[in-house]
Amino acid sequence: MSSPAQPLAASLVQSVDWLAIAPPTIAAVVGLVVLVADLFVAEHRKALLGWTSVAGLAAATAMLLPLLDGDRSTFCLTGDAAVCSYTADRFTVVIQFLVLGGALLAALLSVTALKDARKELPEGEYWFLLLSSAAGAALLPASRDLATLIVALEVASLPAFALVGLRYGDRKSSEAALKFFLSSVTATAVSLMGISFVYATTGTLYLTQVADRIQDVDGQFHTLAQTGVVLTLVGFAFKTAAVPFHFWVPDTYVGAPLPIAAYLSVIGKAVGFSGLILVTVVALPSYADVWGPALAALAALTMTVGNAGALRQQATRAYSAVRLLAWSSVGQAGYLLVPIAAAAYSGDAEKSIGSTVAYALMYGAVNLGAFAVAALVGRTKTLNRVADYRGLYASSPLSALLLAFFLLCLAGLPPGIIGLFAKVTVFSAAVDAGLGWLAVVMAVNVVIALFYYLQWTALLFRAPEGEPERHRVPGPVAAAIALTGVLGIALSGAPQLVLRFTDTGLF
Numbered sequence: 001m002s003s004p005a006q007p008l009a010a011s012l013v014q015s016v017d018w019l020a021i022a023p024p025t026i027a028a029v030v031g032l033v034v035l036v037a038d039l040f041v042a043e044h045r046k047a048l049l050g051w052t053s054v055a056g057l058a059a060a061t062a063m064l065l066p067l068l069d070g071d072r073s074t075f076c077l078t079g080d081a082a083v084c085s086y087t088a089d090r091f092t093v094v095i096q097f098l099v100l101g102g103a104l105l106a107a108l109l110s111v112t113a114l115k116d117a118r119k120e121l122p123e124g125e126y127w128f129l130l131l132s133s134a135a136g137a138a139l140l141p142a143s144r145d146l147a148t149l150i151v152a153l154e155v156a157s158l159p160a161f162a163l164v165g166l167r168y169g170d171r172k173s174s175e176a177a178l179k180f181f182l183s184s185v186t187a188t189a190v191s192l193m194g195i196s197f198v199y200a201t202t203g204t205l206y207l208t209q210v211a212d213r214i215q216d217v218d219g220q221f222h223t224l225a226q227t228g229v230v231l232t233l234v235g236f237a238f239k240t241a242a243v244p245f246h247f248w249v250p251d252t253y254v255g256a257p258l259p260i261a262a263y264l265s266v267i268g269k270a271v272g273f274s275g276l277i278l279v280t281v282v283a284l285p286s287y288a289d290v291w292g293p294a295l296a297a298l299a300a301l302t303m304t305v306g307n308a309g310a311l312r313q314q315a316t317r318a319y320s321a322v323r324l325l326a327w328s329s330v331g332q333a334g335y336l337l338v339p340i341a342a343a344a345y346s347g348d349a350e351k352s353i354g355s356t357v358a359y360a361l362m363y364g365a366v367n368l369g370a371f372a373v374a375a376l377v378g379r380t381k382t383l384n385r386v387a388d389y390r391g392l393y394a395s396s397p398l399s400a401l402l403l404a405f406f407l408l409c410l411a412g413l414p415p416g417i418i419g420l421f422a423k424v425t426v427f428s429a430a431v432d433a434g435l436g437w438l439a440v441v442m443a444v445n446v447v448i449a450l451f452y453y454l455q456w457t458a459l460l461f462r463a464p465e466g467e468p469e470r471h472r473v474p475g476p477v478a479a480a481i482a483l484t485g486v487l488g489i490a491l492s493g494a495p496q497l498v499l500r501f502t503d504t505g506l507f
Contacts, residue, residue, distance in 0.1 A: 017074035020088040022063040023096050024138035027103075030056025031131030038124025046123045050111040053127040054476075057104040057134065064100070067093050073144075083206050085145045094357055095141035095274045098364050102266040103134035105368045105483060109259035109375050111476040116379060120168050121257065129159035129166070130263070137267050141274040146195045146205040146283070149275055150188070153239065156271045157184050160264060164256040176255020183238060183248040191235025197228025198283075207283040215286045229287045232279055233294055239272030242298045242337060243305040246330050250309070253326040254319045258378055261322060262371035265329045266364045273336055273360060277353055281343050292344025296438050299341050303334025303445040310452050315386040315459070321374055322384055324452065325367070328410065331449060332363055338426050338442060342433035355429040358498045362422040362491065366409040369484030373403040376477050386456055391464025399473070400460045402485045409488055411453035412446060417492035 018025075034049050034056075041048060067088045076084035107130065114121050136155025143149040161184065165177025199205060201221045202213040217225050238245040253261040280291045309327035313320045339355035346352045374384060376399055381388035393400035409416030412423040423446060430439040473481075491498055 015074075017072050019063075019066060020072040020074050020142075021086060023060045023067075023100060024135045024142075026056060026060040026063060027100065027131050027138060028135035030059075031128050031135065034131065035124055035128040038128075041124075047111070047115070049123050049127050050107070050114060053131055054104065054107045054111065056131065057100055057107055060134075060138070061097065061100040061104060064093050064097055077206075083208060085148050085206075086139075086142050087144050088142055091274075091277075091353075091357065092142045094361070095270055096138045098270050098361055099137040099141075099267050100134060102270070102364050102368055103130065103137070103263065105372070105480045106130070106259045106263040106267070108476040108480040108483075109262060109372055110257070112379075112474040113257055113259050113375065115474075117167070117257075120170070121166055122168075126163065126166060129163050130260075133157075133159040133163070133263075134267070137271045140271050141278075143275075143278065144207050144282075146199065146207070146210070146279075149278060150192065150195065153191075153271065153275060154188060156267075157188070157239075160260070160268065163260045163263075164252055167257065170255075173255045173257075176252045179248045180252045183245070187235045187238030187245070189235075190231050190238070194228045194231030194233075194235060197224050197231065201225040201228065207278060210283045211285055214284065226287070226290060229284055229290050230294070232284075233276075233291055236272055236276040236279060237298060240269060240276060240337070241272070241302075241330055241333050243302040243330065243334075246302070246305070246333075249330055250323050250326040253329075254322050258322070258371065258375045258384075261326070262368055262375070265325065265367055265371065269329070269333060269336065270360060270364065273340070273356060277340060277356065280340060281349055281353055285349070288344035292341055295337055295341035295344070296435060299334050299337035300438055300441045301334070302337060303331050303442060306331030306334055307445050307448045307452075311448060313386065313452070318383045318385060320384075320386045321377075321389065324386060324456070325370060325374065328449070328452075329367065331445065332367070332410070334445070335423065335426050335442065336360060336363070338435075338438060339429040341438070342429045342435055345433035345435060346429070348432075352429045352433065355425045359422040359426050361498050362409065362418045365484055365487045365491065366406040366416070366419065369481060369488060370403060370406040370410070372477060372480040372484060373399050373406070376473060376481070379474075386459065389456065390459050390462050392460045394464050396473070399481065402481055404457045404460055405485070405488060407453045407457045409492070411450050413450070413454075415492060416488070418488065418495050418498060419492075421495040422498070 034053055038049060071089040073084035073087045075086045114123055133156050136152050140152035140156060143152050161177055161181045164180050165174050167173040198210060201217045201224055202210050204210055204213060214225055241249050306327055310324050310331060313324045336356050336359055339352040343349040343352040377388060378384045405416060409419035412419040427439055427442060
């Protein structure tokens, strides 16, 4: 005779959709495999760990293909199958492609960086941390409850602190990691405080239920709910490097190994912006009057300060190329914030969010390409100054042409058509939402950015000082540059491939 407890226990057992969770799961499992294998692999064969990691990230990215057919959800409430903790919809798959594809390119750059480091970087730990961070970053866009969202955010962030400061005996690297750690921990604490306030007023962590219940909060809890919304926004503003929470970016990028700086510039932003989208547009649409103006002001401030910082970089200063890319990434974060702010005012929030996704895809491809060329030049010019790129065309024509193309894409000039289309999409999102002043600020900043992008581009084709130095291109770096170049050129030839993602399927 079965006890009454058995049917209850059976009702609480959830079936897991393994296909839906395959991409982050593969990255996490391969990370554990690499960490254990590091104990047994001989020193002269450590390169196998890198290639295993590259293969794992490639497999995780490939597992996104079966998810293109339709929405899949898992870890759902037993009483309500529509309320789930993990959803693999169109938005999730596109962001996971950006995250895992970006991590794959960073891994290709890392293979050469670890070889050049000559034991300054421990290989087993490096690959484990990179794969763990990528797994957390891939989990985040699929998260549909606040607890999973924060866990994914920390799984993506905590290994990144260690990666920044992993180089043995490097004071600059340690200082960068400490600054990154302190700012990110502060952001997490503020976010958790905000989320606890939201939970206290709604009694649920699921995003769709929060959206329903927070509209009917008792008057006495209204101030608590508003405070929760603001604190949650502040926490994610740290993660997206929005001004005034951007101060950690330049020093962190300079102190980190260059592949990790590339990783943070794209994957770190994808994590922050996808979390911000889920919290604002999905969980808190009824508080658009709170987060809309806040994000619009942050967008204007971020793009202005970022471009001003990039403009101030001196070509002969040590690490000025990496600093310029760091400040440029802050400016680009401002553009990415514009459509999210516009979603608060627009009648078509999905289209606005799609503009951010489309821009993020363009930015991810070309920014990783620029960092890949910077990694190539940095192998012979360890100070990696902008001045070191003078005459690059004479010594490495293809690398110079591709870097020029990437910079023109970031500037939004032909032949970087995809950069132009992405900026127009963001600009139109602001105009359609009635944010004319923000569109004007964006237009002014695009003009400011033209100066330093074109200045660097022109330097590539000037006559070199002295004999041009030949840059031997290692296979993994060549593969990373080629992949980003092909992707950027293909998207410039057919920008509709990216613009079709303005339909995110998030609503």
